[in-house]
Amino acid sequence: MLDEDRVTEPCVLAANDLPIERFADPSYGTVSWQTLFTADRTPTRDLTCGLAHLATGDCLALHRHAQAEIYFGVSGTARVMIDGTAHAIGPGVAVFIPGGAVHGIFADTEAAQFFYAFATDSFADVEYQFLADAAPELVPADVAADPAMPDLLDPTPEIYLGDYPVQ
Numbered sequence: 001m002l003d004e005d006r007v008t009e010p011c012v013l014a015a016n017d018l019p020i021e022r023f024a025d026p027s028y029g030t031v032s033w034q035t036l037f038t039a040d041r042t043p044t045r046d047l048t049c050g051l052a053h054l055a056t057g058d059c060l061a062l063h064r065h066a067q068a069e070i071y072f073g074v075s076g077t078a079r080v081m082i083d084g085t086a087h088a089i090g091p092g093v094a095v096f097i098p099g100g101a102v103h104g105i106f107a108d109t110e111a112a113q114f115f116y117a118f119a120t121d122s123f124a125d126v127e128y129q130f131l132a133d134a135a136p137e138l139v140p141a142d143v144a145a146d147p148a149m150p151d152l153l154d155p156t157p158e159i160y161l162g163d164y165p166v167q
Helices: 131-138
Strands: 032-037 048-054 059-064 069-076 078-082 085-089 094-097 103-106 112-118
Touching (some): 048 069, 048 103, 078 094
Antiparallel strands (some): 059 103, 069 112, 078 085, 078 103
């Protein structure tokens, strides 16, 4: 979080003028994005947002973070998983993701774009925990150690694969 005395001012950006960003580790997903407003780059605070791009077959792997997040479909369709439930996102569809929820987005059949936003000053404030990092806190230690339990550290656990009735 930034200093409360930070001066903010109106800011207008063109997405086409912004760099495309990606995670350095491809296991986090093949999504790319353009950060629009973030306090470490723009004279803004309180909100961080951007435009994410998924080619067909791309994803943002299952993860969680403390901040609530919204997605708003711009083009194409994709499958958003939130705590094991599939939701369809497409143009004009808004999705609210509670802070701490395990979620990801998958462009299974076509390319998609979505707007995302966090109620925080800077993208740097968002500490991503990808499923392999988040899984030990999701399941009690005695259950996680049970060899009969599915391996929650798999990159894409079986519970997130296949056909889902989307809500």
